[in-house]
Amino acid sequence: MAFEYVHPTEWKDAHRLLATEGSVAMMGGCDVLTKYRSGRLSKDLVVDLKHLSGLSEFEVSNLGANIGAATTLMKLATNSAFASYWPTISTVASRIASPAIRASATIVGNIAQNWSVSDLVPLLEVCDAELVVRGLTGDRRISMKDYGVAHSNSTLEKGEIISALLIGMPEPERHTVYERFTFKSGFDLPLVSIAISAIVRIGICSEVRVAVVGAHDMPIRSVSIESALEGRAIDKDSIDAAVLAMSDWSSPTTDFRASSQYRRYLLTVVLRKALIRFSAF
């Protein structure tokens, strides 16, 4: 099956084209063109958005990072100013997939494909990142924690286009760790992963955020694990409490990669590892 390919430079044209039946948005092409190649693309109009004004902007200021939707993973991972404020995100972005894919794939495309597993989404959730979404009536913001509803189902409305990702400047003494489990060390999606971010003052954690991949259908914040750690030092007791909270809260699925029981056990192991790393702060 063939498709028509257009690359609008005007926003109004992009909105109009995406409102057309059978259209699909494309940024880096990793998702859309892979589907096409394998015969799974059911659309006949591919709308390439990366030429729209503003989408290639990438700025780090004292307000935070404004990452245009066309910013590739490679560009993000090689920006030293970004790495100085968000070293964990930078490191993780530099290890996603392969160099050839990172040169094409965009960070927003990575989010927008809305997969049940992701390395970046849990990290962006604990960094309180927001998506800027442009519709026909103007811009609105969606918190990363509210974006994914279910696999391939987001809070994005018909015709809306993600224009940027915003990450606010981290508070002083906020630290973040990310721990993942994969079957192979390179070029693999995580089976489970955990991002933890908290402010640590005199050894005590506050404003704790924990996001988990593999515990439920989508990457999701865990209020119960966050509560187990809030106001406490990371020590044996708090780690045990967090692991217990994980066991109660997680409800993993069974699929071709692993059983629910295996994932649930793995989540406790990975959480313990992440917290032990976090205790160094």
Add this chain to the structure above:
Amino acid sequence: MSKSTKFEIELNVDGEVIEVSIRSHHLLVDVLRNECGRVCVKEGCESASCGACTVLIDGTPRLSCITLAVDAVGTDICTVESLSAPAGPLHPLQASFIENHAIQCGFCTPGMLLSASALLQAKSNPTADEIKEAICGNICRCTGYVRIIQSIAAAAKAIHRSSP
């Protein structure tokens, strides 16, 4: 829709400007192989997973199976044929792959060589971990990776030795 818009485009492949007639949905891997005569560009998985179709676009490794040919207009595309001239000496990477027996069926070799070439352009003396990272998207299913990694490290040393 059975056919999409037809374009007449020019692609700069290995320093040669080639005029081709394509449709908007045509992928670069097919155009390079079928229209530009670059059958050295392989396609293994059709799912952006194996790296056999790797080419360099403006010096950066890219997967030609997820790149539209129309999107490659105005760029410098390098296939493995750009590494050495037919009558000239082999590129140190090619020579090292032969010397270290890093080729068996050879299907992954063009992609491996181009990923390695981009690495050596960026880092003249890469560590084993950096080599592994550079070729992590290139899958080999017969030679094994040990000799490939050894070959890239040896080529880096050879290039370093021959540099003035």
